[in-house]
Amino acid sequence: MTTITSAPVREVAPPVGRRAIPRKVQAFTFDDRLSLFGSLASSFALVTIGYDHLLDTSGIVGFLVCWYFVFLLVYAGVLSMSNTRALVVERLVTATLYAVAALVVFALGSAVLYTFFQGWHAFVHFGFFTHDMSGVSPTAPLSQGGILQAIAGTVIEVAIAVGVSLPLGIGTAIYMSEVGGRWSRLVQTVVEAMTALPEILAGLFVYVTLIVDVGLPKSGLAASIAMSVTMVPIIARASEVALRIVPRGLREASSALGASHWKTVRKVVLPSARSGLATATILATARGIGETAIVLITSGASSFLTFNPIGNPMNSLPLFIYTAYTTHEPVAIARAFGAASVLLLMVLVLFVATRFLSREKGVAR
Amino acid sequence: MTIVGNGSPQGVQITPRLPRRLTPGREPSDWIFHGLATTVGLSVLAVTGAIGLFLGYQSIPTLRHYGWHFFTQSNWLPELNQIGIAAVLVGTAEVALIAMFVSFPLALMFALFITDYAPPRIKSWLVSAVDLMAAVPSIIYGLWGFFLLQPHAIDVARWLSQYLGWLPIFHVDTDPNAAVWQQSSYTGSAFIAGLAVSMMAIPLACAVMRAVFDQAPLGEREAAMALGGTRFGVARTVVLPFAKGGIIGGTMLALGRALGETAAVLIIISPEYLIKARILEAGTQTISALIAANFGDATTSQLSALLTAGFVLFLITLTVNTCAAVVIRRSRSGASTDI
Numbered sequence: 001m002t003t004i005t006s007a008p009v010r011e012v013a014p015p016v017g018r019r020a021i022p023r024k025v026q027a028f029t030f031d032d033r034l035s036l037f038g039s040l041a042s043s044f045a046l047v048t049i050g051y052d053h054l055l056d057t058s059g060i061v062g063f064l065v066c067w068y069f070v071f072l073l074v075y076a077g078v079l080s081m082s083n084t085r086a087l088v089v090e091r092l093v094t095a096t097l098y099a100v101a102a103l104v105v106f107a108l109g110s111a112v113l114y115t116f117f118q119g120w121h122a123f124v125h126f127g128f129f130t131h132d133m134s135g136v137s138p139t140a141p142l143s144q145g146g147i148l149q150a151i152a153g154t155v156i157e158v159a160i161a162v163g164v165s166l167p168l169g170i171g172t173a174i175y176m177s178e179v180g181g182r183w184s185r186l187v188q189t190v191v192e193a194m195t196a197l198p199e200i201l202a203g204l205f206v207y208v209t210l211i212v213d214v215g216l217p218k219s220g221l222a223a224s225i226a227m228s229v230t231m232v233p234i235i236a237r238a239s240e241v242a243l244r245i246v247p248r249g250l251r252e253a254s255s256a257l258g259a260s261h262w263k264t265v266r267k268v269v270l271p272s273a274r275s276g277l278a279t280a281t282i283l284a285t286a287r288g289i290g291e292t293a294i295v296l297i298t299s300g301a302s303s304f305l306t307f308n309p310i311g312n313p314m315n316s317l318p319l320f321i322y323t324a325y326t327t328h329e330p331v332a333i334a335r336a337f338g339a340a341s342v343l344l345l346m347v348l349v350l351f352v353a354t355r356f357l358s359r360e361k362g363v364a365r
Numbered sequence: 366m367t368i369v370g371n372g373s374p375q376g377v378q379i380t381p382r383l384p385r386r387l388t389p390g391r392e393p394s395d396w397i398f399h400g401l402a403t404t405v406g407l408s409v410l411a412v413t414g415a416i417g418l419f420l421g422y423q424s425i426p427t428l429r430h431y432g433w434h435f436f437t438q439s440n441w442l443p444e445l446n447q448i449g450i451a452a453v454l455v456g457t458a459e460v461a462l463i464a465m466f467v468s469f470p471l472a473l474m475f476a477l478f479i480t481d482y483a484p485p486r487i488k489s490w491l492v493s494a495v496d497l498m499a500a501v502p503s504i505i506y507g508l509w510g511f512f513l514l515q516p517h518a519i520d521v522a523r524w525l526s527q528y529l530g531w532l533p534i535f536h537v538d539t540d541p542n543a544a545v546w547q548q549s550s551y552t553g554s555a556f557i558a559g560l561a562v563s564m565m566a567i568p569l570a571c572a573v574m575r576a577v578f579d580q581a582p583l584g585e586r587e588a589a590m591a592l593g594g595t596r597f598g599v600a601r602t603v604v605l606p607f608a609k610g611g612i613i614g615g616t617m618l619a620l621g622r623a624l625g626e627t628a629a630v631l632i633i634i635s636p637e638y639l640i641k642a643r644i645l646e647a648g649t650q651t652i653s654a655l656i657a658a659n660f661g662d663a664t665t666s667q668l669s670a671l672l673t674a675g676f677v678l679f680l681i682t683l684t685v686n687t688c689a690a691v692v693i694r695r696s697r698s699g700a701s702t703d704i
Contacts, residue, residue, distance in 0.1 A: 059517075059520045060517075061517050061520060061521060062520070062521075062524065086595050086598065087595065089595070089597055090595035090596060090597045090598070093596075093597040094482060094596075094597075096474065097474050097477060097478040097482050098478070098482075100470075100471055100474040100475055100478065101474075101475055101478045101479075101483070101491065103471070104471055104475050104494075104498075104567060105491075105494055107564060108494055108497065108498045108501075108564075110509070110513060111501065111505060111506060111509040111513075111564065112501070114509055114512075114513050115505055115508065115509070118512070167405070168405060168408075168409055171401070171402060171405030171406065171409075172405055172406050172409045174402050174405075175402040175403060175405060175406030175407075176406065178402070179398075179399050179402045179403060179406070181403060183403075183406070183407060183410065184406065186410065187406050187407070187409065187410045190410055190413050190414050190417075191409065191410075191413065192686075192687075192690060193417070193683055193686075193687070194413045194416070194417070195686065196621055196625075196679065196682040196683045196685075196686040196687075197416075197679060197682075198624075198625030198627070198653055198675065198678055198679060198682060199625065199627060200625070200627045200653040200656050200657060200675065201420065201625075201653075201656075201672075201675040201676070201678065201679055202416075204656055204660060204668075204671060204672060204675055205416055205419065205420065205672075207660060207668075208423070208668055208672060209419070212665070212668065229413075229416065232409060232413070233413065236409070260391070260392045260394055260395050261391070261395045261398060261399070262392075262394045262395050262397070262398035263394070265398070283499075283500065286500045287500075289502065290500075290501070290502025290503060290504065290505075291502075292502070292503060292504045292627065292628035293627035293628060293653065293657060296627075296628075296657055297656075297657070297660055318502060318504050318628065321504050321508070322504060322628065322631075322632070325508070325511075325632060336508070337508065340504070340505050340508055343502055343504075343505065344501065344502070344505060347500050347501060347502060348497075350500070351496070351497055351500050354496075355493060
């Protein structure tokens, strides 16, 4: 025997009109939209007349600032006609936060886009990437010479620095978080303190000890050593955080299955923390690539291509940018922006790699 | 499976099963592993500790030679034997404070926007934008500040000195109302350098603040919502009080970074060794820019003086960072993951 229970319900006619529809919580109604765009338009009109025609003022920055403040006033007035005070405050705060977000994103975007835009003059010359500056005067046109020596120098210096600081940094992190011991607390304190070391001081330290006291020439290796001094604490601390958040239950499970400590670390802890370790390494690498203060002091700017990091000066992208900038020649500055674009591209590639690695396991960092 | 007991069939040899002997103590591989990790940890400790001690040791001769004057003398004239860091200390503080003054509200509001206001679709993009901002090399911010920002910033600086010039910090020693105003009096100032440095301070502070805002207890957020609070109400009564420690800690971390910044400052400022409060006026100097500008033709004693200046900077950033670490650690009590 079957009974149909739903049929009678269907027959009830839906209530038509009349019923007061409650305002949806946090919804942006038509009224809200009108007051927002209306305020924007009216404040724009007001400021255009007042700022450009009535007052003796000019300039795009001032105009935008004035427009924004007049907008806030008008918006507050319009909203308070039909809303509670709490809602007016909420809308004003929202408007402010959107403006701040737009400002920050605009600042970042303008820095990135401006660099590429200015670097375009140098980018169109293919030789810019395949030649070095040996025998080319800084004022020579862009079709002569290039930044190959700086690209090669940056890659070699950063590769050595990462090769040195990655095992040391992760090894220290493993010592601090996995092995422990009498000294681990002190290691932690000192490593944390050394992350505060200004880069310029690391460079000066290497300059004074290796170049002035020992008498080594300015070289890529000296720059790599100074970079390692700043990178080891960064990698060690970030890796330690990545290892710390591996749940202790995993380690205990591995030990309970009879694995030795070394096996536990190698097969359980390190793989679990892989994305965190990779992020730490790549961010430290990005810092190393952009390191200006260190290469300025320790590496010496060569104009020729060299793959030998030991005996002779070695140029690098940040150093090339800085030395080209200090000449204040338009051509040299165009080259500086070309080199800056290459530098930014390298950082962007590393950055996308970081995103990819940290998203791989669905971890939102 | 062997059956042990009285019911076992005849002919099967019964051996009493002893419990497996546990071997406390380490396996050989563990000895090697522990030894290696300890060696790495201690050698890093030795090297980094030695660097700190070396810097401290190097500054003894300078401090002995110049004494207290090293901190009160504002000139840096090695050929006249006048060396002091009074002016560069003030300059460093000015640039860093301007950077913090600009970046603190921006970082705070941007972090709040990301956690509480941004539509979910763009939230992850904004998080990426903050990380990217931290990864952009400082020399690029320097070029940006010099070529793109400065032409606009000097207009703002002139406006400030026009209307607020009666305040000592906004005063500029030139006539701001002149028909053809002296643009070069406004370029290369601590103000513009501070703006460029704030681009590096924002992402550091913002990342810490965002992480702490995200940890604000969901129950309390929902409770505030259920009581009829707006998003701002929730932020004001739940999120911001909860995250007070993270806000302070993140700001101090950013301050530590701003104090030690070299490349951007070096590009923007025009060096001048003068103790002055006029932040809009051309000319200032910071410790790191001082080192970068003077190491090249320095004698041994001058290098020692530069190292001393750097060591003073290191002590300041160390203090700031340590305070930040303590504040952040306190604010995150009990935030651990465990199965």
